[in-house]
Amino acid sequence: MSALNCPNPACEAQRRAGQYLCWDCWDALPGPTRGALSSRDDLAIVRLQILHREFAAGVPPHEIEIDL
Ligand SMILES: [Zn+2]
Structure with missing residues (x-):
């Protein structure tokens, strides 16, 4: 189905619609x-x-802190 680019500029993977990131960046x-x-x-x-x-x-993803 629809594949979108992962928003991490250092990553060339794709994410699925409904996901924020590709699996690697998410993990x-x-x-x-x-x-x-x-x-x-x-x-x-x-x-x-x-x-x-x-x-x-x-x-990089492992340094992103969001605690809202
Ligand atoms: Zn990614």
């Missing part, structure tokens, strides 16, 4: 960050914006 995120991103509440879009901003700044 590389710290546990608390994964947990925060898995919450689909009113702050989900804010978390996603933070995630993309961190990637844009060159932060």
